Amino acid sequence: MSPSASLSLFPLNTVLFPDGVLPLRVFEARYMDMVTRCMREGSSFGICLIAAGPEVGEAALPHPVGTEARIERWDMDEPGVLSIVVRGARRFRIVDHEVERDGLLNGEVVWLPEPAAQPVPAAQADILPLLQVLAAEAGDRMPQPHRFDDAAWVGARYAEMLPIPAVARQRLLELDDVVSRLEIMQQYLRQHGLIDIA
Numbered sequence: 367m368s369p370s371a372s373l374s375l376f377p378l379n380t381v382l383f384p385d386g387v388l389p390l391r392v393f394e395a396r397y398m399d400m401v402t403r404c405m406r407e408g409s410s411f412g413i414c415l416i417a418a419g420p421e422v423g424e425a426a427l428p429h430p431v432g433t434e435a436r437i438e439r440w441d442m443d444e445p446g447v448l449s450i451v452v453r454g455a456r457r458f459r460i461v462d463h464e465v466e467r468d469g470l471l472n473g474e475v476v477w478l479p480e481p482a483a484q485p486v487p488a489a490q491a492d493i494l495p496l497l498q499v500l501a502a503e504a505g506d507r508m509p510q511p512h513r514f515d516d517a518a519w520v521g522a523r524y525a526e527m528l529p530i531p532a533v534a535r536q537r538l539l540e541l542d543d544v545v546s547r548l549e550i551m552q553q554y555l556r557q558h559g560l561i562d563i564a
Contacts, residue, residue, distance in 0.1 A: 370461060373434070374411045375471040377426040381535040382413040382433040384480065386454040387509045393447045397468040401437065401448055410436045412458060412473060415536045425465045431478070431540045433457050453509070455479065457539065469485045474542060481544050486517045490548040492561050497523060509521035521547035 376397060382388050393399050404411055412432045419426030442448055456553035458475035466472055486494060494514055501508045501523075513519040525538040525547065541547050555561045 370474045370476050373458065373473050373475045374404075375428055375432070375460070375463065375473045376411055376426040376435070377419070377471065378401070378411050378413055379416055379417045379532060380413075381415050381525075381532060381539055382435060382452070382454040383526055384433060384454045384457060385461040385509050385513075385519060385541060386522060386526050387438070387451060387507070388413070388454070389449065389451050391447055391449055396466075396468045398446075398448055399468070400470055401440070401450060404437055405440065410434045410455065412460075412475065413452070413454075414460070415532055425469050425471050428460065428463075428471065428473075429536050430460045431457060431467065431536070432460070432475075433536075433539065467488075473506050478542070481518055481542065485515050486520055486548065487545060490517075490545070490552050493524070493548065493552050493555055494520065496555065496561055500527060516551070517548055521551055524551040524555075530554070 379553035380388065390399055400411055403409070411434075413435045414432030416426040417429045434455040436455050437450050438453050439451040440448060457478040457480070459478055460473045460475055462474040464472055497520060498514060501512050508523065521538070521544055525535055528551070536548055538550065552561070556563050
């Protein structure tokens with residue numbers, strides 16, 4: 367097991383995948399302080415799906431697997447509200463956490479091993495044309511660079527885009543086998559008539 371690290375956690379009602387891009391509006395004092403510190407230090411924080419509790423107010427209980435978030439852009443369009451865009455980096459598992467005095471959740475995490483880059487297997491190649499069309503339509507909203515030859519990247523982009531419950535996205539994030547993730551995406555697309563059944 368890799369050594370643990372300390373990471374401030376931002377529980378949300380959304381799932382961030384590695385290489386995913388997520389715009390956020392930050393207004394609670396604890397998260398404004400966290401984001402300001404991250405920008406000043408060039409550090410990151412963790413985004414986890416909420417397992418129980420509210421997104422605003424008291425500290426929520428997060429799912430144990432989340433994704434490191436690195437701030438790419440920020441702006442303050444209105445007083446007291448910080449608009450940021452984050453990009454997902456490494457996945458992590460929370461091994462312990464505590465609530466700070468200000469309500470910020472601080473986690474002890476271990477980094478999960480990322481799979482070696484591998485191409486999309488021929489058996490799942492039929493899911494690529496639709497993603498290429500969606501990427502062209504999405505423009506800047508689709509994380510760049512597009513890596514249609516990377517099975518992990520393809521599976522993560524589908525997991526972000528498809529209209530599935532957040533808990534299902536969480537299960538896909540937790541999968542270590544990228545080909546299994548592609549098989550699930552392929553099955554979903556076929557069942558919903560989005561790609562032809564071979």
